[in-house]
Amino acid sequence: MSFNKKTIEDIQVKGKRVLVRCDFNVPMKDGKITDENRLNGALPTIKYLMEKGAKVILCSHLGKAKGPDPSLTLAPVAMRLSELLNKEVVFAADDTVVGDNARKAVSVAKDGDVILLENTRFRKEEGKNEDSFSQDLASIADVYVNDAFGSAHRAHCSTVGVTKFVDTAVCGYLIQKELKFLGEAVQNPTRPFCAILGGAKVVDKIAVIENLLDKVDTLIIGGGMAYTFFKAQGYEIGKSLLDEERLDYAKEMMEKAKTKGVKLLLPVDNRIAPEYADVEAKITEDQNVPEGYMGLDIGPKSEKLFAYAVREAKTVIWNGPMGVAEFKNFAAGTVAVAKAMADSGATTIIGGGDSAAAVNNLGFGDKMTHISTGGGASLEFLEGKELPGIAALNNK
Missing domain, CATH: 3.40.50.1260 (Phosphoglycerate kinase, N-terminal domain)
Incomplete structure (x- = not known):
């Protein structure tokens, strides 16, 4: 396009x-x-x-x-x-x-x-x-x-x-601003280029992951999606979100990252609870989630790991929260990523939707280089799809 x-x-x-x-x-x-x-x-x-x-x-x-x-x-x-x-x-x-x-x-x-x-x-x-x-x-x-x-x-x-x-x-x-920031970031980023993907479902981000693995230096995966990747690696995930049909896909993506020399970062600990509710969080020692519990946010060690990757980058794109950010006990991971981006000297781009809402609600909106105005549109953009409403406009 x-x-x-x-x-x-x-x-x-x-x-x-x-x-x-x-x-x-x-x-x-x-x-x-x-x-x-x-x-x-x-x-x-x-x-x-x-x-x-x-x-x-x-x-x-x-x-x-x-x-x-x-x-x-x-x-x-x-x-x-x-x-x-x-x-x-x-x-x-x-x-x-x-x-x-x-x-x-x-x-x-x-x-x-x-x-x-x-x-x-x-x-x-x-x-x-x-x-x-x-x-x-x-x-x-x-x-x-x-x-x-x-x-x-x-x-x-x-x-x-x-x-x-x-x-x-x-x-x-x-739209001119969206094309400048999203377009340049995806087509011609200043490196190192780091993408952070969160949200609940792997299926929503399949095409984004595939497209970005061809472009980024570091890919961070958090949110509910991460548990399918954990399961694919043999970790216990308790009652956490799991997309059973995407286990092979998760393995393929981890292999693809290795082959391409892309650093694929997953959480190394979790904030967990026995139910999907805003209760006090327990923190796991490692990736494993014990039986009877579900992972609802990344843990403190993961926050540090992800923040370090953001600090090292020159271009960062973020789409999707790191946990159930609307629960105050499970918003810390999302806050940590937002803060790391706000404090970094990189070009920072928020890909619309829930991440944009989170960044604005947390008061970091004015610290980001660009916050996309389109949730679905920015996702399709990151998938490498042609957007019909852009394609229809006159070229220079």
């Missing part, structure tokens, strides 16, 4: 109708937005286009709508954006997304005006990438901008289909 995509700075936008795909899939409670990170992330692109005299038309999905659903309207987003931009964002309340309200708002818009369309998933065609909706979106736009990295792995009308019907399709600042 080419990462050398045209950006909003490569094109003229004055007087043009610019359709911007944003990620406004924000958490809501009682019609109020409870986390504004994604709105704030979209502001630089929106402000740039306003200042350059574009007629800015924003679109996004919200939630898992399968057609018009009043509880998933983007109206609260329009209200909050108006406050953040200090300018009215006209909300086009059409269940068809591109209806009479949208067309009228676009036709009377002046340079620098901002319009927000209704939830793109109110149209059933969106998820199927059907031409009818893609053409509707393109009919109110001269230029298309994708700034929703979190949706770039989906081939939907608003991320891919619309690009077939406009001549100019470029990325905004958010």
Whole structure:
């Protein structure tokens, strides 16, 4: 996949109708937005286009709508954006997304005006990438901008289909930043390059492990995934998470690492409990988990081992917590990795999802070089897959 995509700075936008795909899939409670990170992330692109005299038309999905659903309207987003931009964002309340309200708002818009369309998933065609909706979106736009990295792995009308019907399709600042950091890290990292993978299931990270073993100098595996690797080595794992079908795969990956000269680090001790609950942790002497117990976090010796590997690296990518980080008794491993990355002089990249939430909640967010805005998208990126929403944009 080419990462050398045209950006909003490569094109003229004055007087043009610019359709911007944003990620406004924000958490809501009682019609109020409870986390504004994604709105704030979209502001630089929106402000740039306003200042350059574009007629800015924003679109996004919200939630898992399968057609018009009043509880998933983007109206609260329009209200909050108006406050953040200090300018009215006209909300086009059409269940068809591109209806009479949208067309009228676009036709009377002046340079620098901002319009927000209704939830793109109110149209059933969106998820199927059907031409009818893609053409509707393109009919109110001269230029298309994708700034929703979190949706770039989906081939939907608003991320891919619309690009077939406009001549100019470029990325905004958010996607530009993702391509710079994730793209450079995976394609051309400053070495030593260390990747840290956590999370519960091996199956979720199979392709990531395979792809990264061809690229990294050190691969750290923690979280629930580690117990399948322990079992494959003959250790006792008690009641810990186990993916029986992936035992041979775990052995193959350890062999592959050895053959390629990649340092594959697994935990050397564990924090354990008799049940999946936030109870006081016991710490094992080594990798073995006794019968009747389950591993819920890496232990203190593992924390030191992993922190040392992070300190030695020049580029570090992290995806997935080291334990059940939402339990305070089993968050220490995740905290230790976050702290090691925050204290390191390396380029540090957090691959979205749970790791991003953990790093932000722990207060280390501003110490990282880059926190990806897309969980699923950054995972597919690390798998080496082509992201349809990026591939569809114009190359430089």
